[in-house]
Amino acid sequence: MRTVQRLGAIALTGLVISGILASPASAQASAQTVETRPESFIATAAARGLEINLFGTRATIGQASALVNSTPTAKASGAGVALVAGTVSTSEVNAPNQSAAPLKACLANLPVAGLLTVELACGESRVDTNNGAPTAFGKGSIAGVDLAALNALNPTIEQLQALLTQLLPVVDQTVATALALPGVSGLLTPLVAGLGLAPTSTVTPVTTLLNGLIDGVRRATGLLDITVGESTAQAVTTANAVTATANAAGAQIDLLPALTTGGAPLLSIIVGQAKSVSTFDRGTAKSTPSFDAAVARVRLALPVLGVPVTEIPVQLGTPLTLLAGTPLETTISLGAGRTVTDPNTGAVASYADGVSIHLLKGVGGGIAIELAHAETGAGGQTRLVTQQQLIQPVVPTLAKTGNDPWLPLAGAGMLVVALGIRRRIVAAQPARIDERVSR
Amino acid sequence: MLVDLLRTKRWLRVLLSGLSVLLLLGGVALVGYPFATNMWQDRIQTQLDNQIASPELQQAYKERKVETGDSLTRIKIPALGLDTVVVEGTTPSALRAGAGHYPQTPLPCEGGNVSIAGHRTTYGRPFGNVDQLKPGDTIELTTPIGGCVYQVAKAPFVVAPSEMSVIEPTGERSLTLTTCHPKGSAAQRLIVRATWVKDLKAA
Numbered sequence: 001m002r003t004v005q006r007l008g009a010i011a012l013t014g015l016v017i018s019g020i021l022a023s024p025a026s027a028q029a030s031a032q033t034v035e036t037r038p039e040s041f042i043a044t045a046a047a048r049g050l051e052i053n054l055f056g057t058r059a060t061i062g063q064a065s066a067l068v069n070s071t072p073t074a075k076a077s078g079a080g081v082a083l084v085a086g087t088v089s090t091s092e093v094n095a096p097n098q099s100a101a102p103l104k105a106c107l108a109n110l111p112v113a114g115l116l117t118v119e120l121a122c123g124e125s126r127v128d129t130n131n132g133a134p135t136a137f138g139k140g141s142i143a144g145v146d147l148a149a150l151n152a153l154n155p156t157i158e159q160l161q162a163l164l165t166q167l168l169p170v171v172d173q174t175v176a177t178a179l180a181l182p183g184v185s186g187l188l189t190p191l192v193a194g195l196g197l198a199p200t201s202t203v204t205p206v207t208t209l210l211n212g213l214i215d216g217v218r219r220a221t222g223l224l225d226i227t228v229g230e231s232t233a234q235a236v237t238t239a240n241a242v243t244a245t246a247n248a249a250g251a252q253i254d255l256l257p258a259l260t261t262g263g264a265p266l267l268s269i270i271v272g273q274a275k276s277v278s279t280f281d282r283g284t285a286k287s288t289p290s291f292d293a294a295v296a297r298v299r300l301a302l303p304v305l306g307v308p309v310t311e312i313p314v315q316l317g318t319p320l321t322l323l324a325g326t327p328l329e330t331t332i333s334l335g336a337g338r339t340v341t342d343p344n345t346g347a348v349a350s351y352a353d354g355v356s357i358h359l360l361k362g363v364g365g366g367i368a369i370e371l372a373h374a375e376t377g378a379g380g381q382t383r384l385v386t387q388q389q390l391i392q393p394v395v396p397t398l399a400k401t402g403n404d405p406w407l408p409l410a411g412a413g414m415l416v417v418a419l420g421i422r423r424r425i426v427a428a429q430p431a432r433i434d435e436r437v438s439r
Numbered sequence: 440m441l442v443d444l445l446r447t448k449r450w451l452r453v454l455l456s457g458l459s460v461l462l463l464l465g466g467v468a469l470v471g472y473p474f475a476t477n478m479w480q481d482r483i484q485t486q487l488d489n490q491i492a493s494p495e496l497q498q499a500y501k502e503r504k505v506e507t508g509d510s511l512t513r514i515k516i517p518a519l520g521l522d523t524v525v526v527e528g529t530t531p532s533a534l535r536a537g538a539g540h541y542p543q544t545p546l547p548c549e550g551g552n553v554s555i556a557g558h559r560t561t562y563g564r565p566f567g568n569v570d571q572l573k574p575g576d577t578i579e580l581t582t583p584i585g586g587c588v589y590q591v592a593k594a595p596f597v598v599a600p601s602e603m604s605v606i607e608p609t610g611e612r613s614l615t616l617t618t619c620h621p622k623g624s625a626a627q628r629l630i631v632r633a634t635w636v637k638d639l640k641a642a
Contacts, residue, residue, distance in 0.1 A: 397600040398628045399529035399539065399556035401566070402619025403473075411469025418462035421455050428445030428452065 034388040041280050041380025042069040043244035045233035049140065050226065050251060052116070053368040059112045061121070061145060064233040066136035068242065070380065072096060074134035076233070080105070080121025080142050081112055087121040089138075099128035119144035133237040141230035224359070224367065225254040225265070229273070231374075242280040246374035248354060249273050250294070253369065255330065255359060267322065268299040269332060271371045274352040276337075278378035285382040289350035293337035294372040296355045298322070314355075329361040335373075347379025473561045476535070480563035483536045487524040497583040503546065508533045511540050511582070512547040514555065514565075518576040523565045525580075529556045537563040541606050544615075547580040548587035548638060554606035554615040559622055559629075566618035569631050570595050578614060578633050586639035589614040595631045605630050 049062025060082035067075045073094045080087030086107040091100040106122040120143035127136045229249025236243050250272045254265035274294040280287045298312045300322065314320050319333040335353025342348070354372030445452050490496055491510035499505050507528030515522045525547075529539040538557035545551040557566035576591040592613075597620050598605060605628075606615055612635035620629035 395601060396603050398598075398603065398606070398617045399534060399541070400531070400600070400619065400625045401534060401556050401558045401617070402623060402625035403561055404625070405623040407469050407472060411466045411472070414462045414466030415470065416466075418459045418466060421459040421462070424442055425445060425452055425456055425459070428442045 032388055033385055035383060036386050036388075037381065037384035038070070039282065039381065039383040040070045041237075041242050041282070041378070042067070043235045043237075043242045043278065043280060043376070043378040045235050045244040045246040045276070045278075045376045046374070047140075047231035047233045047246040047248040047274075047276075048370070048373045049142070049228040049231040049248055050145070051370040051373070052226075054116065059116060061112075061116075061118065062140040062142055062228050062231040062248075064123075064138035064140045064231045064246075066138050066233040066235040066244065068134035068136050068235040068237055068244075070134075072129045072132055072134040072237075074127035074129055074136040074235070076125035076127050076136035076138035076235075078105075078123035078125045078138040078140045078233075080107065080123050080140055081110060081118055084110060084112070084121065086110075087123050087140075089123040089125040091125045091127045091136075093127050093129050093134075096129050096132045099126075099130065101126035117146045118142050119146070133239075134235070135237060136235045137232070138234075139230055139232045142228055145226040145228065225252075225257040226369075227252045228371075240282055242282065242378060242380070244278045244376040244378050246276045246352070246376050247273065248275075248294075248352075248372040248374045251371045253357065253359075253371075266300070267330060269355070269357055270297045270299070271355045272296070274335075274337075274354045274372040274374045276350040276352040276374040276376040278348050278350050278376035280378040280380050282380075282382065285346065285380060287341075287346055287348040287378045287380070289339035289341070289348040289376070289378075291337040291339065291350045291352035291374070293335060293352050294354040296332060296334050298332060329366075331358045331361070332356070342379070345379055347377065349375065349377040351375045476558075476561040477563055479535060480537045480558075480561075484524055484563065487526065487536060491524055491583060500546075500583040507542070508536070513581040514538065515579040515581070516569075516572070516576065517579075518572060519568050521565055521568075523557075523563065525555055525557075534558060535562055537565040544606055544608075547582050547614075548585060548612075548635075550612050552606060552609040552613050552615055553580075554617065556617045559618045559620070566616060566629075567622075569616055569618055570620075570629055572631055577636070578616075579639070580614070581639065588636045588639065589633035590636045591631060591633045593632060595629050597627050597629055600625070600628055602628065605632075611635070 044065070044067045046065040047063070048060060051058070051060045061080070063077075063079045063082045065075075065077050067073070071094060073092070075090075075092040077088065077090040079089075082088070084107065085105075087105055087110065089102050089105045091102055093100055102125065104122055104124040106120060107118075108120050110118040110121050112118060122141050123139070125136075125138045127134070129135075228251045231249065232245075232247045234245045236245075250270070252271070253269045255267040255269075257265040272295040273292070275292040276289075277291070278287065278289045296314045298314060298320065300310045300312060312320065312322070314332050314334045316334050316336055319331050321329065321331045333356040335355065337350075337352040339351075340349045352372075352374040354370060354374075357369040357371065358366055359369065360366040445455070487510045491513060496505070496510055499509070500511070505511055505527040507530060508526050510524050511527045512525045513522070514525050523537050525538045525540055526533050526536040527540050527542060528534075529541055533539045534556065538555055540547070541554040541556065544554040547553050557569075558564055559566050559569075572591050572595055574591050574593055578589045578591065580587055580589070605617065614633040614635070616631040616633075618629050619625045620627040
């Protein structure tokens with residue numbers, strides 16, 4: 001048995017030594033993993049709180065954008081009011097492990113195009129490419145928007161008052177009589193219909209209705225009040241995905257604020273948040289878009305006319321027109337949102353359209369407002385890796401005629417260790433040795 | 440502690456016993472490696488001695504068709520007491536003969552820079568003491584069809600292994616010997632440069 005064990009050990013030793021001596025030759029032919037195409041991706045996000053076209057003058061309020069790509073680049077911008085330098089913050093980095101976060105850019109009581117006053121407009125941005133994973137964030141926010149009353153309110157109010165004055169001679173007439181008068185029906189018909197009054201009603205004297213409107217218009221503190229939330233755009237890279245997110249917070253628009261004695265406006269349009277997300281999966285190279293379109297509610301408040309506040313739903317795809325035929329005619333369209341996929345590259349885009357409002361169509365073309373718009377996009381390719389035969393350039397050298405000097409030393413060391421082990425094994429078998437001696 | 444453990448654990452004794460045998464065999468192989476190469480080279484030289492005198496080799500030499508590993512020339516350096524057969528080629532296999540001729544250089548005694556590599560510590564270590572050569576020492580090459588004498592031109596010098604320029608063509612008839620430096624290592628190369636002095640008549 002012992003002989004068999006020793007022979008086995010010797011055979012094993014021979015195999016090990018053969019392996020050691022043979023290994024340099026086999027190491028020459030090896031395959032190598034080669035990156036034939038690096039990973040590439042891009043993700044963008046943009047959000048806009050409010051875009052207003054006021055009698056032909058355009059302004060964008062609360063704007064943010066962000067972009068990252070695999071270069072790596074990270075870019076971001078945030079603007080309280082677009083193109084107004086003091087409210088715009090931009091930052092960009094284009095190399096790994098860099099960052100930038102400029103101070104928030106804010107301006108107070110900012111006049112815009114001579115028609116608007118923004119109480120406080122701020123833009124901020126920050127970017128970094130830590131560990132080669134680019135991240136960008138932009139935010140635009142404002143504290144309040146007021147229309148300059150002198151320029152915008154007067155023509156409308158003057159037109160309203162002129163129309164109402166025409167009605168004064170018939171103040172003792174019934175609604176039906178008033179509606180029959182030329183030039184008056186255009187204003188009153190939709191109002192009466194909106195109030196649910198029968199054209200032949202004699203219950204509500206026209207005097208009361210008209211006096212209420214005139215008083216209300218005189219009491220109104222402005223033509224329009226706009227409250228807009230902040231807009232944010234963010235693009236983030238993680239180990240698994242690149243995600244672009246755009247958020248346009250909700251807004252409220254009040255037409256003829258404080259029209260009523262209780263402070264309610266004639267019309268309130270309340271718009272919810274719009275959100276868009278596009279994601280690029282770094283493992284599968286699949287991009288996914290999604291969105292949450294904004295929702296809108298409209299409150300028509302005419303307590304001055306003796307009716308309670310009426311809430312009118314806005315249907316998707318069906319524009320809602322209020323006060324048609326009057327200078328106050330207003331149309332509201334609710335955007336649906338959509339996603340787009342490029343069939344060739346797999347890149348995606350997502351649009352969360354907000355609410356489009358056209359106010360006061362009868363006054364100089366009116367005021368067009370786009371609210372709560374968010375859009376994102378993402379796409380890319382995964383890293384392509386292939387197995388390739390490693391072709392090492394042959395560096396010619398003079399013939400090798402020496403050996404590694406450590407070989408004899410290693411051999412001597414192995415002998416010393418082997419002898420040490422043998423000594424301990426022998427020391428552990430005193431009985432057996434004694435037996436042999438006694439024999 | 441280990442001894443106590445060995446007394447109680449039979450499997451450990453068997454394991455360590457096997458390991459010690461492995462280490463013993465490996466150690467002997469590594470320590471004895473230089474001696475084994477010397478013995479191997481001695482055997483090869485005996486065969487090369489016979490080959491270099493053969494008519495077949497003489498014919499192949501004339502036709503410049505000497506195969507890698509076959510005898511090419513005999514080198515003698517009286518100052519070192521060296522007398523060995525140089526084979527064609529500098530592959531590891533060819534160099535087991537002790538010394539080999541760089542095939543990209545002219546044949547011995549021809550015009551240009553004839554270059555020969557030789558082991559310094561193993562395989563008979565023919566170039567073991569070339570660092571002791573001095574300017575003026577002679578080196579004699581004897582080929583199957585003739586021979587010539589070179590004279591060491593300057594003291595041996597050390598270069599990097601990649602310094603291939605030492606065996607590049609020269610305008611004069613010269614001989615370059617290369618070997619590893621320092622002894623037992625292949626980190627550098629020791630170079631001996633000699634210039635042609637005279638031809639020898641064929642035997």
